Amino acid sequence: MKKVAVVGYAQHKILPNAGALNEVELIMPVVHKVFNDLGISQDDIGFTCSGSCDYLQGAAFAFVEGLSAIQTSPPIKESHVEMDAAWALYESMLKIKMGDADTALIYGFGKSSPGNLDSIISLQMDPYYISPLWPDRVSLAALQAQILLQQKIITHDEMMATVIEARNNAANNPNALLTDHVSEDLYQADSLISSPLRGFDCPPISDGASAMVIASEDKAFEFTDNPIWIEGIDHSIESSNLGSRDLATSPTIQNAITNLNLKNINFDVAELHTQFSHEVPFLRKLLNLTNVPTNLSGGPLVGNVMMCAGLDAIGKTFQSLVRDQSDHGIAHASSGPCLQHNMVVHLERHK
Amino acid sequence: MNDSKINLLEAPFELSYKYKRSSGPIMSKFFEGLSQKKIFGTKSKAQKVFAPAAEYDPDTREALTEIVEVGPGGTIESWSWVNSPRSHHLLKTPFAFALIKLDGADTAMLHMVSDCDESDLSTGKKVLPVWSENPTEAITDINYFILES
Amino acid sequence: MSDDQAPKDYKESFIHLEYQYTAGSATTTFLNQVKEGRLVGQSCPKCKAVYVPPRGSCPRCGIATSIEVPLTDKGCVESFTVVHIPIPGNPIVPPYVCAMIRLDEADISFLHLVQDIEIDQIRIGMRVQAVWKPKDEWTHSLENIKWFAPIDEPDVDVSTLRFKPS
Numbered sequence: 001m002k003k004v005a006v007v008g009y010a011q012h013k014i015l016p017n018a019g020a021l022n023e024v025e026l027i028m029p030v031v032h033k034v035f036n037d038l039g040i041s042q043d044d045i046g047f048t049c050s051g052s053c054d055y056l057q058g059a060a061f062a063f064v065e066g067l068s069a070i071q072t073s074p075p076i077k078e079s080h081v082e083m084d085a086a087w088a089l090y091e092s093m094l095k096i097k098m099g100d101a102d103t104a105l106i107y108g109f110g111k112s113s114p115g116n117l118d119s120i121i122s123l124q125m126d127p128y129y130i131s132p133l134w135p136d137r138v139s140l141a142a143l144q145a146q147i148l149l150q151q152k153i154i155t156h157d158e159m160m161a162t163v164i165e166a167r168n169n170a171a172n173n174p175n176a177l178l179t180d181h182v183s184e185d186l187y188q189a190d191s192l193i194s195s196p197l198r199g200f201d202c203p204p205i206s207d208g209a210s211a212m213v214i215a216s217e218d219k220a221f222e223f224t225d226n227p228i229w230i231e232g233i234d235h236s237i238e239s240s241n242l243g244s245r246d247l248a249t250s251p252t253i254q255n256a257i258t259n260l261n262l263k264n265i266n267f268d269v270a271e272l273h274t275q276f277s278h279e280v281p282f283l284r285k286l287l288n289l290t291n292v293p294t295n296l297s298g299g300p301l302v303g304n305v306m307m308c309a310g311l312d313a314i315g316k317t318f319q320s321l322v323r324d325q326s327d328h329g330i331a332h333a334s335s336g337p338c339l340q341h342n343m344v345v346h347l348e349r350h351k
Numbered sequence: 352m353n354d355s356k357i358n359l360l361e362a363p364f365e366l367s368y369k370y371k372r373s374s375g376p377i378m379s380k381f382f383e384g385l386s387q388k389k390i391f392g393t394k395s396k397a398q399k400v401f402a403p404a405a406e407y408d409p410d411t412r413e414a415l416t417e418i419v420e421v422g423p424g425g426t427i428e429s430w431s432w433v434n435s436p437r438s439h440h441l442l443k444t445p446f447a448f449a450l451i452k453l454d455g456a457d458t459a460m461l462h463m464v465s466d467c468d469e470s471d472l473s474t475g476k477k478v479l480p481v482w483s484e485n486p487t488e489a490i491t492d493i494n495y496f497i498l499e500s
Numbered sequence: 501m502s503d504d505q506a507p508k509d510y511k512e513s514f515i516h517l518e519y520q521y522t523a524g525s526a527t528t529t530f531l532n533q534v535k536e537g538r539l540v541g542q543s544c545p546k547c548k549a550v551y552v553p554p555r556g557s558c559p560r561c562g563i564a565t566s567i568e569v570p571l572t573d574k575g576c577v578e579s580f581t582v583v584h585i586p587i588p589g590n591p592i593v594p595p596y597v598c599a600m601i602r603l604d605e606a607d608i609s610f611l612h613l614v615q616d617i618e619i620d621q622i623r624i625g626m627r628v629q630a631v632w633k634p635k636d637e638w639t640h641s642l643e644n645i646k647w648f649a650p651i652d653e654p655d656v657d658v659s660t661l662r663f664k665p666s
Contacts, residue, residue, distance in 0.1 A: 020522055028562075031562070058366050065555075069557055070559075074473060114520050116439065120517060127513060132491060133441065134440055143429045146429045150429075153408050191434070361521065362520075364548075365517070367517075488511060
């Protein structure tokens with residue numbers, strides 16, 4: 001099967017409230033940017049796939065409106081995932097590996113500002129036992145944070161250090177939403193939202209869009225001198241039965257470590273789809289990334305466009321490898337409460 | 352005459368759906384039990400008890416059919432104190448979400464703990480359910496749990 | 501499944517979410533004009549197609565439609581259907597007619613109502629014009645047009661109206 005590379009990526013400036021800009025107006029500039037950077041048009045794209053959540057917009061099939069941003073005449077091969085666009089990337093990879101396309105355009109988009117994100121996300125879970133209790137995403141993440149702290153897998157200091165580092169790293173990212181530095185005093189003074197998570201431990205409500213182009217090895221060098229190869233990509237999901245999971249571990253991350261042979265690779269950079277501060281030290285320990293520069297973009301704590309942040313982790317890793325001409329990058333995308341569903345991507349500069 | 356041109360057109364809207372959900376044979380027994388102030392779990396061949404009653408063992412994929420009674424009390428496995436309940440939360444005064452392992456069960460149930468202070472809570476504390484006056488055969492037939500005094 | 505395992509009665513599950521919707525630049529511009537009693541489409545700078553109501557982009561070229569094009573409120577019926585079920589929350593009495601209205605000089609049609617004519621007289625290609633509500637009732641909505649009514653002009657051959665190839 002053909003190897004696949006990331007050849008281009010663009011991210012909209014992350015906004016706290018896009019206001020008059022609707023989804024189409026957020027998507028168009030990033031798609032045009034990645035096309036212009038590569039000197040291509042929709043005619044060069046064999047397959048288009050998007051990731052979004054209809055209920056951020058508040059209507060069934062709302063994602064179809066996003067398609068207005070794309071040239072669809074003549075008709076295009078297109079698909080959509082009701083997931084983070086990282087999974088649109090996965091579907092696009094499958095399409096290329098099966099031989100149905102040589103190039104793909106992936107885009108993710110989401111405006112969290114119009115709705116109540118807490119109530120929307122609480123409805124994505126078991127409708128019999130969990131959603132009727134309306135548990136919000138922060139409280140659910142907090143339940144896992146509490147367990148990790150109790151079992152001394154992570155510490156409060158590590159959570160604080162993560163927040164401070166994220167804000168410092170935001171200076172590297174012109175698209176970041178939150179760029180103010182946070183001091184230890186400021187962090188300690190911040191009130192708890194759902195213990196042990198403070199406001200700073202949580203991601204900001206964000207609006208935005210991102211786009212990426214991938215290509216098979218037959219085409220990649222037509223688009224760029226710096227294709228970054230998707231050496232490995234793996235994802236698996238735990239049960240929706242929250243109470244049956246051991247939140248102190250991550251079998252899905254263990255699967256990825258095994259399936260992608262990650263133990264034997266020295267990574268140069270990592271970007272994790274860690275929406276809450278405690279998830280960073282937890283995943284860094286699991287993935288053995290303690291000495292690897294992580295979330296140099298600032299990560300979701302400085303800007304978290306729902307349905308894009310996972311694709312953004314992959315895109316930021318791609319950009320790092322190109323900019324620094326380094327060799328191995330690891331990107332992570334996640335979905336569901338308490339890191340239920342995880343994808344790990346190994347990007348490599350050399351084919 | 353006012354210039355009625357607006358740069359940003361906004362309007363509030365509400366989205367509501369009423370669904371009818373069927374519970375299936377296992378969960379309907381669980382919900383029927385709740386309306387009678389009982390909590391049921393299901394037991395696998397390996398003797399693992401899932402509560403609330405699960406239809407399948409997520410690790411082995413075994414279809415679970417043996418119903419067993421658990422609780423009604425349980426132990427806190429994890430908790431998160433919500434000092435300022437959000438608009439959609441069911442409880443309007445400070446409370447905790449918690450994972451509670453009911454007595455006799457091997458897995459935890461998500462629910463809420465109320466009528467206490469944040470400082471009273473810790474993992475391992477024992478709790479009891481407070482039952483609704485008007486059960487509707489739903490998970491909310493337990494209003495919340497309270498600390499066993 | 502045996503009877504004693506049959507599921508109990510259905511239980512109601514109520515989903516309720518609140519949003520603050522924002523219209524987007526193209527829709528905002530369009531509705532600002534509708535508030536003044538004007539129908540204004542947008543056209544693509546590349547292929548010149550005129551879209552109404554505009555979405556801000558041209559599906560043929562994948563670029564922003566930046567040019568505003570004032571349109572008449574006259575057009576023809578490109579297609580129609582007779583609806584026999586009521587609209588929840590709407591006083592309209594079935595049977596009523598929903599039609600795709602193609603305004604003059606527009607490249608696409610949009611959905612609206614057709615009235616002031618016997619249902620069995622309605623036909624594709626029929627010339628129509630908007631019937632507006634009184635000016636003091638106008639809001640930022642296409643409901644400022646109550647419906648489209650027939651006008652005394654010859655029918656149009658709709659095969660000439662196909663979305664022009666680029």
